[in-house]
Amino acid sequence: MRISVIILLLLGTLTFVVVGLAALLRERARQQSFTVLTNMERRSWLIRLRRTAERRLVRTSYGRRLRWQLDNADLSIPVADAVLGSTLVALLVAVVSFNIGGPVFMLMIEALLFFGVRAWFRRREEQRRAKFIEQLPELARLLANATSAGLSLRASLGVAAQESIDPVRSELARVNDELALGASIDGALERMVDRLPSRELGVLVNVLVIQARAGGRIVTALQGITEALEVRRDLRREVNTLLAGSKATAFAVAMLAGLMVFLVHSSIDGGLRTLLANPIGLVIFFVSTGLFLFGMAMIRRATKVDV
Numbered sequence: 001m002r003i004s005v006i007i008l009l010l011l012g013t014l015t016f017v018v019v020g021l022a023a024l025l026r027e028r029a030r031q032q033s034f035t036v037l038t039n040m041e042r043r044s045w046l047i048r049l050r051r052t053a054e055r056r057l058v059r060t061s062y063g064r065r066l067r068w069q070l071d072n073a074d075l076s077i078p079v080a081d082a083v084l085g086s087t088l089v090a091l092l093v094a095v096v097s098f099n100i101g102g103p104v105f106m107l108m109i110e111a112l113l114f115f116g117v118r119a120w121f122r123r124r125e126e127q128r129r130a131k132f133i134e135q136l137p138e139l140a141r142l143l144a145n146a147t148s149a150g151l152s153l154r155a156s157l158g159v160a161a162q163e164s165i166d167p168v169r170s171e172l173a174r175v176n177d178e179l180a181l182g183a184s185i186d187g188a189l190e191r192m193v194d195r196l197p198s199r200e201l202g203v204l205v206n207v208l209v210i211q212a213r214a215g216g217r218i219v220t221a222l223q224g225i226t227e228a229l230e231v232r233r234d235l236r237r238e239v240n241t242l243l244a245g246s247k248a249t250a251f252a253v254a255m256l257a258g259l260m261v262f263l264v265h266s267s268i269d270g271g272l273r274t275l276l277a278n279p280i281g282l283v284i285f286f287v288s289t290g291l292f293l294f295g296m297a298m299i300r301r302a303t304k305v306d307v
Contacts, residue, residue, distance in 0.1 A: 053080040072195065073124035074167065086117070100265065101272035104282065108289070128167050129196050133236075135168045136200050137229040143208075144222035153208060153218070154179055171196065185209070200229055246303040250296065257292055 057063035057079045066079050075082075090113065097109040142163055146156035157179070161172035171192055178188040189205045204225055211218040265272045275281040 050078070050080055054078050057083065069121055069125075072128065073121050074128045075124070089113075102276055104276045105272055129198060132167045132171065132196050133198055133200050134233060135164065136204060137226050137233060139164060139168055139172075140204060140222050140226040140229060144219050144226065147222065148219045153185060153211075167196075186213075200232060204229075243303050246299070250299040250303065253299070254296065 058067060063079050066082060070077055070079070070082060090110065093113055094106055094110060098106040101109075139160055142160040143153075143156050146159045147153065151159065157172055158176055161169055161176055164172060175188045175192055178191070179185065186209050189208060193202055193205050207221050207225060208218075211221060261272075264275065268274055276285060
């Protein structure tokens with residue numbers, strides 16, 4: 001009897017343990033599913049908020065201009081994310097610069113940040129435009145081969161978009177999309193020139209437009225343009241090689257200026273805040289900053305050669 005009672009107690013205890021574990025696992029699974037649903041709702045709420053902010057920003061003139069700048073800089077960032085990220089970075093830089101040098105230094109750093117971002121955008125646009133110009137001889141050769149095979153200009157643009165690489169591929173894709181929506185070849189090509197202003201692309205587009213309107217031997221014209229574009233590309237590469245040393249010097253001077261500001265901040269008791277609190281120190285700081293910016297502008301102007 002005692003052994004049977006013990007066995008029954010063990011079986012009952014084991015049953016309660018199994019039932020309890022099953023209930024615990026079921027409750028845990030329910031909590032996990034609830035957490036997943038909550039996260040999905042939060043994520044969907046954030047996605048809806050981002051999409052709403054994106055639509056409202058794109059409708060404004062500032063949003064459209066920012067979208068145009070991001071596209072020209074080859075940055076596939078949503079406008080809302082760009083505005084939010086730039087605002088957070090500006091606030092962080094303002095707090096750090098205010099703690100280092102006070103309000104005057106904060107305003108100067110914010111101004112330098114603003115103009116630095118604009119210069120960075122312009123440089124990205126120039127790099128994308130330069131890369132596009134580098135690929136123009138291949139584009140002209142592709143158009144010449146396609147037209148010599150009997151294709152029309154519109155079909156040749158489609159073939160060139162498939163055989164090219166970015167940024168030529170993306171720009172020709174936009175041109176083909178506009179043509180598919182009913183735009184004229186002249187208007188689509190002229191809008192591409194507006195997005196990527198350059199003399200080489202302007203000449204190529206003018207030849208294509210004139211040949212499309214008046215007819216003629218477009219293959220011969222494209223072959224001549226290909227040779228001229230290759231000569232200009234080689235000349236541009238030689239000029240960039242000759243100016244590489246001057247550009248490296250300008251970069252070294254900019255880094256030296258940042259190092260000097262750090263040394264002044266670390267060597268003076270109180271840092272830049274004490275220097276900028278003194279009127280004489282404030283005048284010296286503004287004069288030296290102005291001379292530095294003037295020198296950088298002169299270096300940039302001397303090293304910028306338009307070929």
